[in-house]
Amino acid sequence: MTVRLDNRSRALRRMVLDGLKQARRGHLGAALSLVEILRALYDDVLRYRPDDPLWADRDRLILSKGHGCLALYALLVDKGYFDRSELGGFCALDGTLGGHPERKKVPGVEATTGSLGHGLSIGVGMALAAQLRQRDYRVFVVVGDGECNEGAVWEAALSAAKHGLNNLTVIIDYNKQQSYGSTTEVCDLEPFPEKWQSFGWDALSCDGHDVTALSQLLAGAVGERPRALICHTVKGAGIAEAEHNPAWHHKNKISDEQLLALYQELGDLHA
Amino acid sequence: MRKTCLDLVYQLAQADERVIFVGSDLGVGTLDELKAEFPERFLMEGVSEAHVVGMAAGLAMSGYVPYVNTIASFITRRCLEQLILDVCLEQLPVRLIGNGAGLVYAPLGPTHQATDDLAHLRAMPEMTILAPADAEEMRQLMPQTLDHAGPIYIRLAKGYDPIVTSEATERAVLGRGRWLNASSGEALAITTGVTAGMALDAAKILSDKGIKLSVLHLPTVKPLDEEMILAAARGAQAVVTIEEHSVIGGLGSAVAELLLEAGVTPRFRRLGLPDAFADGYGSQRALLAKLGLSAASVADAVQKLFAHRRMKVV
Numbered sequence: 001m002t003v004r005l006d007n008r009s010r011a012l013r014r015m016v017l018d019g020l021k022q023a024r025r026g027h028l029g030a031a032l033s034l035v036e037i038l039r040a041l042y043d044d045v046l047r048y049r050p051d052d053p054l055w056a057d058r059d060r061l062i063l064s065k066g067h068g069c070l071a072l073y074a075l076l077v078d079k080g081y082f083d084r085s086e087l088g089g090f091c092a093l094d095g096t097l098g099g100h101p102e103r104k105k106v107p108g109v110e111a112t113t114g115s116l117g118h119g120l121s122i123g124v125g126m127a128l129a130a131q132l133r134q135r136d137y138r139v140f141v142v143v144g145d146g147e148c149n150e151g152a153v154w155e156a157a158l159s160a161a162k163h164g165l166n167n168l169t170v171i172i173d174y175n176k177q178q179s180y181g182s183t184t185e186v187c188d189l190e191p192f193p194e195k196w197q198s199f200g201w202d203a204l205s206c207d208g209h210d211v212t213a214l215s216q217l218l219a220g221a222v223g224e225r226p227r228a229l230i231c232h233t234v235k236g237a238g239i240a241e242a243e244h245n246p247a248w249h250h251k252n253k254i255s256d257e258q259l260l261a262l263y264q265e266l267g268d269l270h271a
Numbered sequence: 272m273r274k275t276c277l278d279l280v281y282q283l284a285q286a287d288e289r290v291i292f293v294g295s296d297l298g299v300g301t302l303d304e305l306k307a308e309f310p311e312r313f314l315m316e317g318v319s320e321a322h323v324v325g326m327a328a329g330l331a332m333s334g335y336v337p338y339v340n341t342i343a344s345f346i347t348r349r350c351l352e353q354l355i356l357d358v359c360l361e362q363l364p365v366r367l368i369g370n371g372a373g374l375v376y377a378p379l380g381p382t383h384q385a386t387d388d389l390a391h392l393r394a395m396p397e398m399t400i401l402a403p404a405d406a407e408e409m410r411q412l413m414p415q416t417l418d419h420a421g422p423i424y425i426r427l428a429k430g431y432d433p434i435v436t437s438e439a440t441e442r443a444v445l446g447r448g449r450w451l452n453a454s455s456g457e458a459l460a461i462t463t464g465v466t467a468g469m470a471l472d473a474a475k476i477l478s479d480k481g482i483k484l485s486v487l488h489l490p491t492v493k494p495l496d497e498e499m500i501l502a503a504a505r506g507a508q509a510v511v512t513i514e515e516h517s518v519i520g521g522l523g524s525a526v527a528e529l530l531l532e533a534g535v536t537p538r539f540r541r542l543g544l545p546d547a548f549a550d551g552y553g554s555q556r557a558l559l560a561k562l563g564l565s566a567a568s569v570a571d572a573v574q575k576l577f578a579h580r581r582m583k584v585v
Contacts (some may be wrong), residue, residue, distance in 0.1 A: 020290055023582060053307070102360075103361060104360075104361065104362075110332075111328075111329075111332075111357075111361075112356060112357075112360055112361060114356075115352055115356055116319075118352075118353065118356060118357055120325075121321070121322045121323075121324075121325025121326045121328075121329065121353070121357075122325050122326070122327045122328050122329040122332070122357060123329060124325075124329060125325065125326040125327060125328060125330040125331075125332070125333065126329040126330075126332060126333050127329075127330020128314075128326070128327065128329070129330050129333030129334065129335060130331065130333070132311050132312075133333075133334075138540075149535075151321070152319075152321040152322055155319035155321060155322035156322045156325070158317065158322075159316055159317070159319070159322055162317075187287070244280070248456065267292075
């Protein structure tokens with residue numbers, strides 16, 4: 001069953017498609033599962049200044065599952081970090097928006113990611129720096145479910161708990177599909193909340209496409225421990241053929257006709 | 272050298288509040304003074320090098336200058352990708368202090384021997400590599416690490432290594448080579464780390480045989496002091512490089528690439544560890560000698576280069 005989306009979620013997804021226009025490739029499924037997570041963060045939770053991307057007291061968002069970057073680029077465009085036309089240069093020879101996000105190239109990108117398992121450790125360093133210097137910014141790290149196969153994620157989880165980093169939230173895009181197939185088949189993560197709890201974290205779960213629930217949980221008061229929010233999502237959400245379909249994890253060779261159909265499916269009647 | 276290095280981290284921490292020390296699971300008592308005086312800037316994070324380096328990157332992105340310390344083989348191999356992507360790509364001021372590089376941990380076997388670190392790190396854009404010869408050189412170089420842009424790997428020797436740089440004519444400068452004896456020899460040894468002492472001993476052996484061996488020491492392996500190396504090699508008839516590292520990818524490779532591309536072609540030989548895992552344990556010095564690295568073997572190699580040259584002339 002297709003995930004039901006409101007107009008804003010469809011509009012953001014159309015910006016994701018903008019990136020595909022030129023490149024004709026991208027981790028579409030992985031981007032579409034996290035649109036609402038990023039939307040909730042940027043609309044209702046994060047503290048930031050698009051005209052001053054390195055503002056010292058901004059909240060930090062690290063997209064550790066860097067292959068989902070088309071969704072991040074869409075939100076950064078939406079918030080005015082850079083112009084929508086930049087999406088036309090996605091993966092281009094002289095473009096600034098790569099197939100994985102780079103901190104030094106893209107305003108609003110806090111860490112260069114793409115190789116999985118790096119973002120949470122970087123986030124621990126940032127959150128620890130805030131704690132040591134008594135700054136009140138928060139750090140959010142979005143990780144993929146398949147990414148949690150990486151041992152470094154769990155090294156970082158131990159460390160965050162040790163330091164009591166209650167200013168750190170890890171958000172897991174639990175779409176239950178990794179590149180080869182289902183997460184249960186490739187390397188099962190369950191019992192997932194219990195794993196985080198046993199590592200010294202508070203663990204919550206929610207529907208990762210329910211913007212209201214996401215916003216409430218993410219903006220809610222922090223406790224004493226770092227927090228994991230396990231977001232149940234649908235890979236490829238919003239495009240019927242892509243949903244739950246590992247073949248759309250990294251989609252390439254998209255034809256003009258396919259692209260047009262995707263825009264129309266996402267509500268662009270003028271595409 | 273190790274003690275001097277850590278003492279200087281403490282001094283830097285006293286002088287600059289950006290300095291933060293990050294260990295993995297070091298020996299009991301490590302930097303107790305720093306821990307007592309600045310507990311918030313002393314972190315001991317556990318046996319998790321990949322995480323430790325990533326975390327250090329996050330600290331550096333937030334304004335700190337982290338000095339990360341663990342055994343050289345672990346701080347280079349176990350977190351190779353974090354070094355490349357989290358630290359070098361981001362051009363962050365993370366300092367990586369590798370204990371016991373080369374064959375310092377000879378008795379502990381190949382798991383603890385860092386004999387490929389220079390090769391790995393040389394190939395990382397933005398990385399600076401320091402391999403001082405002794406505590407005195409370390410003392411001169413460490414203050415220069417504080418404000419250096421980008422990451423630095425500091426390759427440590429055993430500790431209490433003999434002081435061999437006292438005759439150097441200039442102070443150690445990051446990125447520059449230094450002459451450790453007369454610069455006018457017909458043979459040239461280019462060294463890094465503790466092989467400087469080995470070369471100076473070889474020079475004494477060769478002096479008795481009528482060959483003057485000049486020792487150009489490179490406490491910085493990357494970036495290479497190309498100008499100084501080329502000038503020195505142009506004036507020499509035979510050149511050897513000496514390193515406590517595989518002959519693949521380290522100092523010798525770097526110098527060979529430089530010389531050949533510049534058209535400077537003296538008789539040349541790389542002296543280092545063979546392309547093989549060390550078979551045997553023993554002391555560092557004994558294992559080095561077994562693998563062909565000693566003052567005597569350096570002197571022998573230089574002599575052979577000369578013999579070859581003379582035969583060719585005849």
